Amino acid sequence: MKIGELMDRDLTALHEENTVAEAIETLLRHHMTGLPVLDEDCHVLGFVSEEDIIKSALPDYVSKLPSSAFLPDYGQFSVRLAAVGAKTVKDIMHRGCVAFDVDDTDFVVAAEMIRRHIKVAPVLKDGVMEGYISRAYLIKRMMRAAKPGSDAEVLDDQH
Incomplete structure (x- = not known):
């Protein structure tokens, strides 16, 4: 099945000028x-994830440590996160976002x-x-497509 048939047609996105605090609110509001970060013509410029936001609030050396369990907590994460909130999405987004084409198959995606x-x-x-695909949404849509008597069930019976 083509991913264009399965995707969520929601166009919720961020723009480079949004603050990170606005990005967090948008992520929370839309679960x-x-x-993706889009330009005015809906072309993808980059992507911002929860992980990107958290990483931007941690010191660089934390990712190099095997464990952060021995580091004392002086409330630095919340202080750094508050500072990151004032930055723009452009400051923390990663470019080269993975995107899929509407004609890509569900298996490939x-x-x-x-x-x-x-x-x-x-x-x-x-x-x-045109929309987005999440792992959860892909699973949900594929489960609906695999109704009793469907081609998916016949294939499963053959293996």
Whole structure:
């Protein structure tokens, strides 16, 4: 099945000028783990995830440590996170966002999401965002498609 048939047609996205605090609010309001950053023509410029926000509030050396259990907590994370909230999305987004085409198959998208550890990605048509696909949404839509008597059930019986 083509991902364009399965995707969520929601166009919730961020813009480079949004603050990180606004991005956090948007993620929470829409129950998303990440969102694409779009230009005025709905072309994807980058992506901001919860992980990107957390990483931006941690000192660089933390990611190099095998464990942070021995580090004392002086409330630095909340102080740093508050400071990051004033930055713009452009400051923390990563470019080169993984996106899928509406004509990509469900199998290709599922495999790529697992291989690259992607939770959510934009779906494009001719380079313009048409919606997004998340792992949870993909599972939900595929379970609906696999109704009793469907081709999916017949394939399962053959293996």
